[in-house]
Amino acid sequence: MPHATTSDLMEEVSRLRRRVGELEQEHRRIDAGEITPASRGPVGLSNNQSDSTHSLIDALPCAICECDLTGTILLANPAFAALHGYPQAELTGRHYTDLVADHQDRDACRRALEQLTEEQVSSYSQETVHYHQDGKRIPVEVKWRCQRDVSGKATELLAVTTERRTAKSSRGQEAELAGQYFNLVREMILVVDADEKVSLINQHGCQLMEAAENDIVGRNWFDHFLPAERREEDRYFFQRMIQQGAVQPVEYYENDVLTFKGTLKRIAWHFSILQDESGTNIGTLNVAVDITERQEEQQMLRQNRQIFHQISENINELLWVSSADIQKIYYLSPKYEEFWGQTCQSAYDDPRIWVERIHPDDRESLLQSMNRKIHGDFSDKNFPQFRVVHPDGSIRWLESRSFPVYNDQGEVTRLVGIIDDITRRKQDEDAILKVNEELEERVRQHTSELARKTAQLKALFQGLPDKVLVINHEGEIVNFNGRHREYLFSDRDLSTGSKFTELLLEEIRLPFTEVIQRVHSERKKESIDYPLTIKGLQRWCRARVQPYLQDEILVIVEDISEQKIAEIELNKIYEKLSEAQRLAHVGSWECNIAGDLLWWSEEVYRIFGQTPNSFKPTYPDFLETIHPDDRAYVDSAVAQTIEYDLPYSIEHRIIRPSGEVRYVHERGALKRNAAGEIIGVHGTVQDITERHKAECKTQEYRDILAHASRLSIMGELMAGISHELNQPLTAMANYSSAMKSRIEQGQDVSDLVQRIEALSHRSGNIVHRLKSMAEKRPLELTRFNILDSIRSTLQLIEYELRQKQIDVQMAGESRMSVVYADRVQIEQVLSNLFINAIDAMSEMPVSRRLTIEVAPAGEFMVRVTVSDNGPGVPDDFVGQLFTPFTTNKQGGLGIGLSLSRSLVEASGGKICFNPKSDRGASFDVFLPCSEMDEC
Ligand code: ADP
Helix, strand or coil: CCCCCHHHHHHHHHHHHHHHHHHHHHHHHHHHCCCCCCCCCCCCCCCCCCHHHHHHHHHCCCEEEEECCCCEEEEECHHHHHHHCCCHHHHCCCEHHHHECCHHHHHHHHHHHHHHHCCCCCEEEEEEEEECCCCCEEEEEEEEEEEECCCCCEEEEEEEEEEHHHHCCCHHHHHHHHHHHHHHCCCEEEEEECCCEEEEECHHHHHHHCCCHHHHCCCEHHHHHCCHHHHHHHHHHHHHHHHHCCCCCCEEEEEEEECCCCCEEEEEEEEEEEECCCCCEEEEEEEEEECHHHHHHHHHHHHHHHHHHHHHHHCCCEEEEEECCCCCEEEECCHHHHHHCCCHHHHHHCCCHHHHHECHHHHHHHHHHHHHHHCCCCCCCCCCEEEEECCCCCEEEEEEEEEEEECCCCCEEEEEEEEEECHHHHHHHHHHHHHHHHHHHHHHHHHHHHHHHHHHHHHHHHHCCCEEEEECCCCEEEEECCCCHHHCECCCCCCCCCEHHHHECHHHHHHHHHHHHHHHHHCCCEEEEEEEEECCEEEEEEEEEEEECCCEEEEEEEECHHHHHHHHHHHHHHHHHHHHHHHHCEEEEEEECCCCCEEECHHHHHHHCCCCCCCCCCHHHHHHHECHHHHHHHHHHHHHHHHHCCCEEEEEEEECCCCCEEEEEEEEEEEECCCCCEEEEEEEEEECHHHHHHHHHHHHHHHHHHHHHHHHHHHHHHHHHHHHHHHHHHHHHHHHHHHHHHHHCCCCCHHHHHHHHHHHHHHHHHHHHHHHHHCCCCCCCEEEEHHHHHHHHHHHCHHHHHHCCEEEEEEECHHHCEEEECHHHHHHHHHHHHHHHHHHHCCCCCCEEEEEEEEEECCCEEEEEEEECCCCCCHHHHCCCCCCCCCCCCCCCCCHHHHHHHHHHHCCCEEEECCCCCCCCEEEEEEEECCHHHC
């Protein structure tokens, strides 16, 4: 192999390996976000050696020492330390030349190192003597080389020290050492010659490429071990380097390789150009690390970071990461801008800026809490809550939870925190607090109210006028007030816990025991009225026994003596009233305005032939009991009373359940309460069946009497009537004779025919009147004109009037002359009055006058006044005028006026003597008008 010496090669490999370590570390830090690619500066070996580099140097069998550019030892490996008899750590910091025994060698070394640093020489070898720790001298050969970064700047010095005895032993031993070295390292070491063939690969390289050394060495690297897609590009780059020389003394890059078995692996490369003594590029020395797994880890890390960002930027909480002393903020999720109203960048730039927005009242306690954490005190389990005041004055309540992040040594390296917006929660808490306070206030008020009421109730309980006791389920007295114990108990001691029934007065024990048992079991209230003799006086008590609370009962005893006495009195009155009603056949009734409730006194039931047990009257039921012909009449009377508040008084028939028809007189009126409101209708009903029968009988007798009277009048008028009849008949006979002679003479007889016809009508009328008067007939009310009746009656007495030379004067308005009465009977009355007047005036000198006047009397009556200018009625006789069988006349019966009164009243009218007339006698007959429109 046309390489430099083994120690040169080894040296170069060491350098490359350190560089790979540095770059790997650098990449890791970039990936971890600790430094940005832009901020990445040149990485020096002296201060930034990775652990892996250390371990590699430590593992080397040759003595190696790393120094800074002044020659101060940065690191001495175990072999170096062992050679000099020092513990490894003691050598760090010492100047290398301190180890050199000869001061001339020391100076030479210093100068050489300066030259190396200034690039005046690329390497320096010195055979010299070092001191052992125990003072012995060690002959050594030291090879110095200067390490440089990518820009060519010197970074450190590396010394490989070999005991001269050993170094000079043999080249074979040196080669063996190199071989051991190659095979010890964890990296792949690979030499690719200028013809692209692999000329050297170490054991680790064979493992990485999954092949034996023989399968790799001699093969074209690009053709066999690079994936086709990258192959030509890499080959081109390689050839350019070989042909044009190294662009940079040290290069790093990553690419994929194909192992012998075809596995694709990601490799991080560091390489340098190998030159022969003449300076010709003969190949590249490559140190490679399999970063497949690391890349996967990085990929995973990236994904995790992405997930972290997604989560932290989408959750409602603010996530932050800072240094352990909070002097540096590494991460703030975007929620910071919403919570604080400041940009995240402002907080990155000034890690204390967030404090400004904390509410002054909360700031101190929050900072104290943070300080405790900074000083490693995480014992506080409470999460600080604080307010952030935004520039617009709005306030957010936040809650911070922070946690330490420890490294392997248990030191806090980071603080991580989550900040929650608890404004809503705080508002809710405030609202709940407020409601709670209100509730508490209400409870306080209610409690005091309750206490007040309880006190009131207690006072009330004691102050109740009645005796009150509470008894439990066992029948024991639980509570009692101090009122009238004598209503229940004898003189025995009354105390809570005593058995109630045992203390009771003997005479009331049994009923009380039964009632209390029932109330206990059925939980329904009951009452007992009982008499007692207290201090010689009869008293009445009423005990109300009712369920109380869960299984207790309440006994309230009151003195009802007055009520009871009133009740008894009332009953007596009621009984008397019933008796009175029974005797008078008058019942009383009441009906509510809706008509669905009708109350009847006992007598009403009797009148209607019903009993209270079998018949519960309602207004429709009541109507059903009325004779069908009278039902509408009764219903309309009741309806009018309700509508117009007009009391009614009517007579109608009812039909008892037995079918018997009874006559009743019913009165009704609206019933009002104390406030004057209408609450129903009330009234009386009287059984007038007997009276009605008597009246019928009376009417019958009156009709008979009237008939007899009419016959008597007819008898009295017979002479006049026969004259009145004879006169037209004679005239008719005379006219007939005249007609006969005129007919024989051929003369017109039409005037005579007319006269005969008029005379025949007149006689017909008289006969008709006589027939009506002679007829026996019952009362018959009709509408007729009273003036016609007067005229017709005068016609009957016309003969007497003429005979007695009585002048008849009639005055009247036909407008008010239609009456509703029995015409025959009224005409009978008029006849009687006229005849009495004629009789009275018969003894008078001539100038006799009968005056008949018809005039309205109020709205509903017509007055007929019959006056004469006779002697009049003596004052002492006026009171007896209408008394039957009282007469002043010779041959008089004395029933004319009394019968007239009866007949007029039967027609609903009235007759009376008029005492006001100056002369003669005057009688007024009042008759009901027919109807308003005809009056
Ligand atoms: P009578 O005519 O049968 O006596 P009345 O009952 O008709 O019975 O009359 C009773 C009495 O009243 C008469 O007897 C008479 O004395 C008196 N009386 C009736 N009408 C008049 C009258 N117009 N003038 C004076 N006295 C009269």
